[in-house]
Amino acid sequence: MIRNDNTYLLMIEPESESVPIQDVWTRRAMQLLFMLKIGKRYRGMHTCSCGATSEPFDLITPQGRITHSLVAHYIECHRDDVTQAELVKLYAEIMNCSRQHALENMNTPQS
């Protein structure tokens, strides 16, 4: 199911496959995975065109977007299918996490 409005993040169905790209986008997408909360559960899982499978549930980003466990896989292995609009949403999520992390560190008493 492809959903590209602002409620969703990387709900795409990649058709091309590239050499895995390990760059700042991939690292940050992997970091974002640790910030996601489990959303709606399903009986089955989504299978990528390359055979990779997702977890059988949605994941919710810190900004409330719905995504899935293949988010970093798509950035790493299917970059050509990721639109600029999806990268902008990913960037917004990453910046939000960085800002939250910075604020939490500011509020932590230094010993």
Ligand SMILES: [Zn+2]
């Ligand atoms: Zn894949």
